[in-house]
Amino acid sequence: MTEATSARALKPWEDPNAKPFLQIRNVTKKFGAFTAVNDVSLDIYQGELFCLLGGSGCGKSTLLRMLAGFEMPTSGQILIDGEDMSGVPPHKRDTNMMFQSYALFPHMSVEKNIAYGLKRDGVPRAEIATRVTEMLSLVQLDGLAARKPHQLSGGQRQRVALARSLIKRPKLLMLDEPLGALDKKLREETQRELIKIQETLGVTFVVVTHDQEEAMTLSSRLGVMTAGQIVQIGTPHDVYEYPNTRFVADFIGSVNIFEGKIAEDADDHVVIRSGDTASDILVSHGISGVKGQSVAVALRPEKIAIERTLPESLPNRLAATVDDVSYMGNLSVFHVTLPTGKQVKVSQTNRRRSADDAIRAGEAVQIGWDGAASVVVTA
């Protein structure tokens, strides 16, 4: 896919010699007694599309506003391209921001809105005109230059806001919930366009979003935030497949959590004794833990097989009763109950069209998974 060709396949964060473009060092922001951002450190590299993902009030927007200069950190340091940003007001930063509300100037035409930043820099009029025209065609708004914001649709306004924030060729572009106000279909289209534009211009993007699907689709890496802290940073793949906490596992995608204790701890596998399943769960990766420690096994619904009888080669097999089946078209979601009373969510791709022998609610089935399918989280 895009990975092979795009800049983000380079994975600069794995290169120990790479110099981060944006460095956030132990940044804390307090509003009175409330700590909005708590000791966050984060490196973002040139050309990345980094998503800050979290629920409302997790501090992601405050962090973004500190990057833009609308808020100053209570303690800690922010460096952009090696330059310390402490005390630098927003209008003196080479960064731009796309606001959640778009914040288009209602009294100016589309053209004037987009040209605003260049005009402030005293760019010659002829150059402004060419660059605005370029921008308009980049965001596919040719012909709408003379419209006022209130004469545009939501999607068009979003494009004007994007064009306005890109026209100064910022080193760093911050986007606050850039697609939040668009409907689902338009959002998916715009996501792809946003990635394309980002790759064309090579600008570093920092996107704030609460939508995990959006973060997965857009980002080269993402940081999951909660309660003012970043709990996990990684590629969408890493964060989804190897969540480091129950919170991350639960926040991104859906997950089944089995509580238990470490019963056997070897280098290449662990066995977790779980009361939820009334059995031992084999996990074929080593962990850093001690025998008897309380942990949880996180298991994604799509990694669980469900059949009337499963082959004995599967190391983890459990009997279960189907409570209900939701047919979603591309997949079916089964809610099953184990003999212990624990509910488990299983999803299966509908590979075949025929549904004559499909598993129905009330049936006794077996669910099972491979040792590599689950991940142990200690926190």
Place this chain on the structure above:
Amino acid sequence: MGRRGKRRGDGMTARGLFEWVGAKGRAFVVAAPLAWLTLFFLLPFVVLAKISLSESAIARPPYLPIWEWAEGVLNVSLNFGNYLFLAEDPLYLMAYLGSLKIAAAATVITLLIGYPMAYVIARAPQHRRNILLMLVVLPFWTSFLLRVYAWIGILKGNGVINNVLMSMGVINEPLVLLQTDFAVYLGIVYSYLPFMILPLYATLVKLDEALLEASADLGARPFVTFLTVTLPLSVPGIIAGSLLVFIPAVGEFVIPALLGGPDTLMIGSVLWNEFFSNRDWPVASAVAIVMLVVLVMPIAILQRTQSGKEEAN
């Protein structure tokens, strides 16, 4: 046709009545202010217009009727002499111009003082905002007349200002502050400041902070942001506030009468003199009608532009 009639017939149930009131409700709501305006504005205006077209007389009332019914003949005599008289005597023209000049200058000063105040109130934290607004409105709790009188005590020869300055040794002789144009400006600006601040505040408080941040983010210094974003977006408040100050200031009588000197020529005083000193009601009425026309014109133009803008939105 027949069916409709029948429907109307059984519509006279409680529900039908309710619907009828519902449909006519709009008319009722509009009728109340319309009746008010007719009774207290339109009728007096017509009476005034009628008097302005009559001839003055030593009688009670002090003017002649404009129509007479005698022996089957209706004699209507419209006297435009009062209006011609206004045009002939430069006193009236000077008074009109003087009023407009003083009102316009006072409006600009009020705007210059009121805008920063409204801006600060609109940007203040929520809980402090209400206190500041209270302070703006607080003077209204005292009679307007008393407050203007209070200024006499402050400005007069042995008033507060002169006493303080003399005791500090800044001046040796009292300054002439009272009965000057300065005192009139001061009185108007002081009295009408809240009328400027309140509409300005209403516009500024609605201003989306994100617009200011967006402007800063795109490289505008705070002052440039003010000129390119805040000021253009507060134009409706500026217009509303300016009208609320300008219109009553043109016809202002009390302030120039109490604080102004003999040189302060304002149409309000002229009007008062014509009515009560000269007892020339027809000329006084003509003065009032002309003033109304002078004031209504700009409002009408403004209304047009405003409604045009709303249609565009």
